[in-house]
Amino acid sequence: QVQLVQSGAEVKKPGASVKVSCQASGYTFIDYYMHWVRQVPGQGLEWMGWINPNSGDTNHAQKFQGRVTMTRDTSIGTAHMELSGLRFDDTAVYYCARDDSLDHWGQGTLVTVSS
Amino acid sequence: DVVMTQSPLSLPVTLGQPASISCRSSQSLVHSDGYTYLHWFQQRPGQSPRRLIYKVSNRDSGVPDRFSGSGSGTDFTLKISRVEADDVGIYYCMQSTHWPPWTFGQGTKVEIK
Numbered sequence: 526q527v528q529l530v531q532s533g534a535e536v537k538k539p540g541a542s543v544k545v546s547c548q549a550s551g552y553t554f555i556d557y558y559m560h561w562v563r564q565v566p567g568q569g570l571e572w573m574g575w576i577n578p579n580s581g582d583t584n585h586a587q588k589f590q591g592r593v594t595m596t597r598d599t600s601i602g603t604a605h606m607e608l609s610g611l612r613f614d615d616t617a618v619y620y621c622a623r624d625d626s627l628d629h630w631g632q633g634t635l636v637t638v639s640s
Numbered sequence: 641d642v643v644m645t646q647s648p649l650s651l652p653v654t655l656g657q658p659a660s661i662s663c664r665s666s667q668s669l670v671h672s673d674g675y676t677y678l679h680w681f682q683q684r685p686g687q688s689p690r691r692l693i694y695k696v697s698n699r700d701s702g703v704p705d706r707f708s709g710s711g712s713g714t715d716f717t718l719k720i721s722r723v724e725a726d727d728v729g730i731y732y733c734m735q736s737t738h739w740p741p742w743t744f745g746q747g748t749k750v751e752i753k
Contacts, residue, residue, distance in 0.1 A: 560742070562689075570681075570689065570732055572742040586741040620688060625736050626679050628700070630688040 527551040529621050529631035536637045542609040545634045547621030554602035555579040557624045561595065561606045563617040564633075575625075576604055611638045642666050642738045646731075646745035652753045659720040661748045663733035668713045670737070677736040680709055680718045683747075684729040692731075693718065720750075728752060 574585025680693040693709035
C-alpha cells in the first residue's frame with residue numbers, strides 16, 4: 526500500500542532553515558509528482574509547490590518565491606522540502622502529498638518557529 | 641489565482657440526517673482536456689487530510705457510498721446521505737485545473753448537534 530512517512534517535528538529560530546523529508550513506499554516513486562501543503566494551526570490548507578521526482582523539476586507558489594527548495598533522492602524514494610528565512614508565521618504542519626490530486630498524504634511534520 | 645468559496649463554514653448535523661456542502665470557484669474548472677479537476681478532502685480531528693472524491697464525483701477506494709460529489713463548471717457539492725459520528729471533521733474542496741497554485745476552499749466544519 527502507498528505510504529508517505531515524514532520526518533519528525535522541528536523547532537527553529539526565526540531566520541533559520543528547516544528541511545522536511547517524505548519517504549515514499551508502495552509505488553514507483555518517480556511515477557508521481559510530490560506536492561507540499563502546509564496548515565497553520567487552526568487554519569486551512571495552503572499549497573506550497575510540487576516536485577517531479579523523475580526530472581527534478583519544481584514549481585511553487587509565488588508566496589514562497591526565493592525561500593522554498595524542493596529536492597528528491599530517487600535512490601531512497603524520498604522528497605525533501607526546505608524552507609529558509611523562517612518567520613513566526615511559518616509555524617505550521619507541513620504535509621507531503623502524492624499526485625496532482627493529492628491522493629495520499631504523509632502524517633505531517635510540525636515546524637515551530639520560536640525564539 | 642482561482643478562489644474557492646465553501647459554504648457553510650460550520651455545519652451542525654443530527655446523526656442519520658443528510659448534509660450538503662457547497663464549493664464555488666471564481667472561474668470554470670473545466671480543463672482543456674475536458675476533465676474537471678475538483679476534489680474533496682476530509683480531515684478528521686488530529687489527522688492528515690484524506691481524499692474522498694476526485695474529479696467531481698469519483699469516490700476513492702474505501703470511502704462509504706453515503707458520500708457523493710456532483711456539480712459542473714463553477715458550482716460543486718459534497719453530500720453525505722446520512723451523517724455518522726465518524727464523519728465529524730473539516731471538509732475541503734480543492735481545484736487543480738488552473739495552476740499554479742492549487743487552491744483550497746476555506747473548509748467546512750461538520751459537527752454533530
